[in-house]
Amino acid sequence: MDVFLRSLMLRREEVLDFGKYPLAIPAIRNLERLDFHPQVTFFVGENGSGKSTLLEAIAVAAGFNAEGGSRNFNFATRRSESDLHQHLRLIRGVRRPKTGYFLRAESFFNVATEIEKNEDAMAGHGGVLHHEMSHGEAFLALVKHRFWANGLYLLDEPEAALSPQRQLALLKSIHNLTQQQCQFIISTHSPLLLAYPQARIYHLSEKGIAEVQYEDTEHYALTRDFLNDRERYLRRLFED
Template identity: 65%
Template sequence: MSSDHPPQGFIRSVRLVHDQDADRSAYPFNIPAVRAIDEIALHPKVTFFVGENGSGKSTLIEAIAILAGFNAEGGSRNFNFATRRSESRLHSAMRLVRGYRREKTGYFLRAESFFNVATQVDELGVTEGYGNTSLHEQSHGESFLALIKHRFKREGLYVLDEPEAALSPARQLTLLARIHELVGRGRSQFIVATHSPIVLAYPDAIIYHLSDEGIKPVAYEETEHFTLTRDFLVHRDRFFRELFDEGE
């Protein structure tokens, strides 16, 4: 079999362990999509989680990252810091089902706490792995790209929470090109939570939509990210009339 198409990813699926003692009315188990999880099969290359704010996608991605051995605020497995403990208890009720391959490297990129990771990089003196320039001395977008370009390597497991947060549309395309390079000949695996219709368009992936109705796989063209963006770009005048009239 071609090395460009590994038979399975490092993580094959994620299971929720149904603990009878768990308080289903308490966070994060009161989130409908989280409560509906049984086992989620992951794509060997790229898996996306999408949904509205509060749908549970970042909570789920955080749990996967912690179970994979990453620091809750982001970074590699060598990072062990906590600016403020805020991770949910979901990881304690989940299990990873691993494939026979083992990743050689990995990273958890969490947009909301990337500043804290950049500080740790400086304090640990490991900027050589990030392009030999402090991430704090670059713009937010430049620092994201430096991480993706220099720190992301072959045969890696990469968990990304809203990686588009600091990236322009053009730079989001750069991210897609890097993902494609790493999952192809690089034999890596990506698990991504995103709001971006550009990032979400990566063709060799599975998309899971989290909502009040649970969690289910969807086609790219069925996502609100695609349909709303398309309709807005084509009919923006109509959108403005409805939005502004409603506001008045």
């Protein structure tokens, strides 16, 4: 199966200053090429590692609004995106997505407001009033009513508003959509989401970007150690 996005490359020859944000971020500074999984690719790393910055740049380079939404959205509550997208080259597959969406947790409120301003957008989102739901309910309603087959979906920390049970519901929705020729690129801290079978996981750190296995992620290891011996873990944590 061909994919919508095969890979990305950083146009390093066009960069004038690697000491300037966001190219000064180690993971971005050392970036050359990343290959995407045909179904699900994850970016993981500590806060400030650059995973959301990279995902945002991919979204903008792919034609999405920086604050989120579909390619038909064009608004700016407060411009905050970096210029990294200008230095990225996306290598696309032969197929083109019929739909797509960029979901970022921190600006979904703004997207929901824009949806309610437009009758066509409301209809395309199932007529749902996202502001009348909890944050988590609104996320899942968006996936249910607006994520369709043959789509490219970029999700920035979608677990931010979701309980563990709702994260599993999202995982099931992602799986159902991958069976309908969809491709996902996701920035996350969630060990539940990261467990998606055969997904490609990239870890962003001070050393750069490296592909890792699920069991080798800090998210999995820390959660496993904590749950295996909670009292010992807490005792050691508080003593330190």
